[in-house]
Amino acid sequence: xxxxxxxPAVAIHNAKIVTVSGSVINKGTVVVRNxxxxxxxENVAVPPDAMLVEGEGLTxxxxxxxxxxxxxxxxxxxxxxxxxxxxxGTTAAAPAAAxxxxxxxxRGPEDRPQTTSxxxxxxxxxxxxxxxxxxxxxxxxxxxxxxxxxxxxxQGAVIDLISGEKGAEMIVxxxxxxxxxxxxxxxxxxxxxxGGFPSSLMGxxxxxxxxxxxxxxxxxxxxxxxxxxxxxxxxxYDRALEGVLESKRILLPANRLVEIDRMIHLAADLKQPYIxxxxxxxxxxxxxxxxxxxxxxxxxxxxxxxxxxDADPDxxxxxxxxxxxxxxxxxxxxxxxxxxxxxxxxxxLEASRDLKAAxxxxxxxxxxxxxxxxxxxxxxxxIFGVADRMGSIEKGKIGNLVVTRGxxxxxxxxxxxxxxxxxxxxxxxxxxxxxxxxxxxxPGRNQAEVNQAGVKQ
Amino acid sequence: MVLSAETIVIRNADVYPVTGAAMMxxxxxxxxxxxxxxxxxxxxxxxxxxxxxxxLRVYPGMIDSGTELGLSEVSxxxxxxxxxxxGEFMPxxxxxxxxxxxxxxxxxxxxxxITSVMTYPASGGGxxxGGGxxxxxxxxxxxxxxxxxxxxxxxxxxxAAMHLxxxxxxxxxxxGGGMAPDAIxxxxxxxxxxxxxxxxxxxxxxxxxxxxxxxDEARQYQKERAANAPGFKRDLKLEAMIPVLEGKVPLAVxxxxxxxxxxxxxxxxxxxxxxxxxxxxxxxxxxxELKAKNIPVILGRVxxxxxxxxxxxxxxxxxxxxxxxxxxxxxxxxxxNEFVRNLPYQAATAVGxxxxxxxALKAVTINAAQIWGHGNEIGSVExxxxxxxxxxxxxxxxxxxQVKYLFIKGKxxxxxxxxxxxxxxxxxxx
Numbered sequence: 001x002x003x004x005x006x007x008p009a010v011a012i013h014n015a016k017i018v019t020v021s022g023s024v025i026n027k028g029t030v031v032v033r034n035x036x037x038x039x040x041x042e043n044v045a046v047p048p049d050a051m052l053v054e055g056e057g058l059t060x061x062x063x064x065x066x067x068x069x070x071x072x073x074x075x076x077x078x079x080x081x082x083x084x085x086x087x088x089g090t091t092a093a094a095p096a097a098a099x100x101x102x103x104x105x106x107r108g109p110e111d112r113p114q115t116t117s118x119x120x121x122x123x124x125x126x127x128x129x130x131x132x133x134x135x136x137x138x139x140x141x142x143x144x145x146x147x148x149x150x151x152x153x154x155q156g157a158v159i160d161l162i163s164g165e166k167g168a169e170m171i172v173x174x175x176x177x178x179x180x181x182x183x184x185x186x187x188x189x190x191x192x193x194x195g196g197f198p199s200s201l202m203g204x205x206x207x208x209x210x211x212x213x214x215x216x217x218x219x220x221x222x223x224x225x226x227x228x229x230x231x232x233x234x235x236x237y238d239r240a241l242e243g244v245l246e247s248k249r250i251l252l253p254a255n256r257l258v259e260i261d262r263m264i265h266l267a268a269d270l271k272q273p274y275i276x277x278x279x280x281x282x283x284x285x286x287x288x289x290x291x292x293x294x295x296x297x298x299x300x301x302x303x304x305x306x307x308x309x310d311a312d313p314d315x316x317x318x319x320x321x322x323x324x325x326x327x328x329x330x331x332x333x334x335x336x337x338x339x340x341x342x343x344x345x346x347x348x349l350e351a352s353r354d355l356k357a358a359x360x361x362x363x364x365x366x367x368x369x370x371x372x373x374x375x376x377x378x379x380x381x382x383i384f385g386v387a388d389r390m391g392s393i394e395k396g397k398i399g400n401l402v403v404t405r406g407x408x409x410x411x412x413x414x415x416x417x418x419x420x421x422x423x424x425x426x427x428x429x430x431x432x433x434x435x436x437x438x439x440x441x442x443p444g445r446n447q448a449e450v451n452q453a454g455v456k457q
Numbered sequence: 458m459v460l461s462a463e464t465i466v467i468r469n470a471d472v473y474p475v476t477g478a479a480m481m482x483x484x485x486x487x488x489x490x491x492x493x494x495x496x497x498x499x500x501x502x503x504x505x506x507x508x509x510x511x512x513l514r515v516y517p518g519m520i521d522s523g524t525e526l527g528l529s530e531v532s533x534x535x536x537x538x539x540x541x542x543x544g545e546f547m548p549x550x551x552x553x554x555x556x557x558x559x560x561x562x563x564x565x566x567x568x569x570x571i572t573s574v575m576t577y578p579a580s581g582g583g584x585x586x587g588g589g590x591x592x593x594x595x596x597x598x599x600x601x602x603x604x605x606x607x608x609x610x611x612x613x614x615x616x617a618a619m620h621l622x623x624x625x626x627x628x629x630x631x632x633g634g635g636m637a638p639d640a641i642x643x644x645x646x647x648x649x650x651x652x653x654x655x656x657x658x659x660x661x662x663x664x665x666x667x668x669x670x671x672x673d674e675a676r677q678y679q680k681e682r683a684a685n686a687p688g689f690k691r692d693l694k695l696e697a698m699i700p701v702l703e704g705k706v707p708l709a710v711x712x713x714x715x716x717x718x719x720x721x722x723x724x725x726x727x728x729x730x731x732x733x734x735x736x737x738x739x740x741x742x743x744x745x746e747l748k749a750k751n752i753p754v755i756l757g758r759v760x761x762x763x764x765x766x767x768x769x770x771x772x773x774x775x776x777x778x779x780x781x782x783x784x785x786x787x788x789x790x791x792x793x794n795e796f797v798r799n800l801p802y803q804a805a806t807a808v809g810x811x812x813x814x815x816x817a818l819k820a821v822t823i824n825a826a827q828i829w830g831h832g833n834e835i836g837s838v839e840x841x842x843x844x845x846x847x848x849x850x851x852x853x854x855x856x857x858x859q860v861k862y863l864f865i866k867g868k869x870x871x872x873x874x875x876x877x878x879x880x881x882x883x884x885x886x887x
Binding site: 316318319 | 626656714715716766
């Protein structure tokens, strides 16, 4: 249900509480007041003014966080496009938007092709945006949502998935970083087909490097001018570089082992704090070792590669494809074992059962339930620097909670209620199986259809 | 036919007729453009030119079954490419009428012992390949000699085959148009069967239906023509299909993957037309069917990359051996104007990968002649056949072998070409 029930205080009494940050409280009470967690523990008294939720048989978890998302945005392509050249499933791009960014084919870095680094998604999110309600029904209370079009997509925000009046109410933190895609995410198609610069991998990399060199110089000149403008030609305002300078961290795409290696090297040149996203081949021990050595966090797409349902019957999948399909879901377990910080992200999955199934697959591939939960709560909060306000059930943190009957990742488990900013939501009944096709984008699905699907939400 | 007036005697040579056992130290007499005699101790006719053949070998001139020779000079220069016309069904086009006898390519291929080629019109109006969108029938392929004053002079068969480009399924073309590795597809937005297989199959079925409809139309025309009803109007396009419908001219069908070849065979059976499959892949999958229906094939590039990332490295190299094992009749085509001269080495590579040597030699000589309906005239060294011969220093499939003399219709053609002319020019520079 979209309508939140507001109470000054809510107390969930006698429930099992999985705090994530601390040990599990087998029978305890959580009090949420004014949108914040007021108290949590075994022997917490229920305030007399609080609405009481009898928690017998219920489990309380911190609200889940989607660590790379397009939820809350109006329509738009899935963040899958984001993962860039990761695989056939994720090459669906957003050509329309990218084309709008670069109307004329770009000839060089000066034209700032496919760059909207100044764009802040915080200005664009809407409580009626994509995925808010369905994701919340699946237990997600927050998302780190990014504009994902072009090379420099723009600046993301941590949002709470509330149904309210204004998008502004949703913002928890902004900006949270710059989204960078490398690969043919738009423009005029690559391969020297007249799409303008850049259209090759080396072009993309050269362009990203140039932007950071430009930004460094820009800052230097700007600071000098600010200190003493007299007698100095004023530097020209460049919104692309302003956007880059505003970003605290960058997100770089890396699905294959070679890409992980490549991005780690590129990031060293850029001298920026960074996070990698994608992780399709992170199941390889070499990949985990690289990440561990560089001490870099990875956002792992939960859209595990699947067989194309409309494949040519004569086409035999390559061993590499089969291996990736078989092992991709074991990446979280591998990263956990190697001690790499990681979080999971929805990558276009929205329906509750698809999200559950995706997490379940990682669990079946060796990830412990506790680690899976952490990868969807405290870890993303830490990665994006908001662990001081969300990601676990602790006093003073935002009142984002999921209350379930049974283990949260079990398919049979029902999400009884969700609290976002202390507001209670009762999930809508699940749509019957097969009712939605949006869980996985068809590789060939064109933009118009994607937009349409977005409108339907 | 313009025949050589000269009588030539090749003496004491080792003759490899291809169709029979080698004959050592025999004499071959070329007269009136034909092979007049082969035998030991033959007396040279009066006034004959005598070529001492001791230590040399005589083979039939080789035949390339897949070229655009004479139609395209420099493929990247539009003005020199005349391989095709726009239009979905263009059976009235004759490649022969556009052959340029002065093409530099002929001289190059002759040096390697190639005396005849099949030259095909391909799709793409004026601008060469791929310029004209989808085309199903590109016109009549000609079997031509690689020497002659005019195209009429060069013609062995002005209409040796009708070229049908069978629709491809899933965007996979012939060899070389094979499926790209996953890594490449990942980088191309919309690739990897962008619209999915269902959509690709739908397009394919619609195109096949179009071809069937065209054949039905041609058959109707054939009937009306036979009836000679009043008001009957001649139509060159449909007229050109009659020899095909009558089974006099085979359809040369470009079809690469097994399922498409299977469909092409079914189509030919239903239409009761003769077919030859060009550039098939997956011979192992369709070999039995081809053999059962007695359908010959023209094999494309042997030195090619495997189709998928997990295919064995020698996938393309072993196709000829697979064809042989399946009992399929085959010849070779280079399907690349720049490399027609490599025809013998294409066959040689196949020998390295399991094809018996004799079969390789046949595939570049007599098999091709038979497939294109001229087995009684060319393709072997036999008495009474057209004198298309090469005299070599050794095995013609071997790279180190030199062709010393080449005869087309009994006339010696000097083994000079642009490269030898340039060589002479710069060697004599002071």
